[in-house]
Amino acid sequence: MIKVLIYEDNPQLREGLTMLIDGSEGFNVVASYNNCTNIVSELKTWKPDVILMDIDMPAMNGIEGLKKIREINQQVKVLMLTVFDDNSNVFEALKNGANGYLLKKTPPAKLLEYIDDVASGGAPMTSSIATQVLKMFSELPGQTKNEYHLSEREKQVLQLLVNGYSYKMIASEMFIAIDTVRSHIKKIYEKLQVNSKSEAVAKAFKDKLI
Incomplete structure (x- = not known):
């Protein structure tokens, strides 16, 4: 059973993700929140295998939340799930230890596949993001x-x-x-x-x- 913790400030999307993931065999949403200001204590409480992390959230954005996670835990898998596909957000997420980067338009079945993949040690990315990453690093x-x-x-x-x-x-x-x-x-x-x-x-x- 893959334990998933969700951070998403859009209530409809948060509820939709919870229903999709929790209702699928092999997955369990342990909790979901509209911001990540208490992420350190929540991580210790729920001990998830995978965290789905939005970027644009009130009080503390997902990149800052990711940094907080990596200060105390290198093992938990963090999948960024966002509308942002610009270079700066992608680079900051990967630089700070994100295990994958997906756009919110990812089809539900594919999202479940990606969560399973990252839990097994993969590094899933939406194809347009992967293309950006290859180009970005080839130019460095x-x-x-x-x-x-x-x-x-x-x-x-x-x-x-x-x-x-x-x-x-x-x-x-x-x-x-x-x-x-x-x-x-x-x-x-x-x-x-x-x-x-x-x-x-x-x-x-x-x-x-x-």
């Missing part, structure tokens, strides 16, 4: 000489992460156990000095590691 100046001493196996895992593969999919593709995948990813994070998949993908593009 890279440190091409710094290879971070990644092994060929680690580079292969990193490439699959960039391709949006979940841990389970990487294990299947490389014919290795999921624990082995986790071990490789832990070493990649240590070598790249990052704390999340989105940061690793960003650095892979920026420094042309793949």
Whole structure:
């Protein structure tokens, strides 16, 4: 059962998301709120697997909420669900540890698929956002000489992460156990000095590691 916590200030959308997710097999909405000002205590109370986070909310926006989450928890998966598809919001969300970035026009069935994917270690993005991200990072100046001493196996895992593969999919593709995948990813994070998949993908593009 994937436990989902929702932050969305539009009451109709919040109720619609709750009904959709809670009414689908394998998902449970533990709580939903119209702002994230108390996100630290709510995170500790509900212990969700996945957080659906709007960006434009009163009192504290979703990017600030994301920063608060990452100060105390690196494991919980955070999916930004927003109307904003501009570069600055996308970049800020990924830089601060978002695990995925979806637009609110995402079809319901696809949204459930994305939540399941991110819970399994994937990094789902609406296709138009993914295109932006690829373009954005390809234009950043890279440190091409710094290879971070990644092994060929680690580079292969990193490439699959960039391709949006979940841990389970990487294990299947490389014919290795999921624990082995986790071990490789832990070493990649240590070598790249990052704390999340989105940061690793960003650095892979920026420094042309793949």
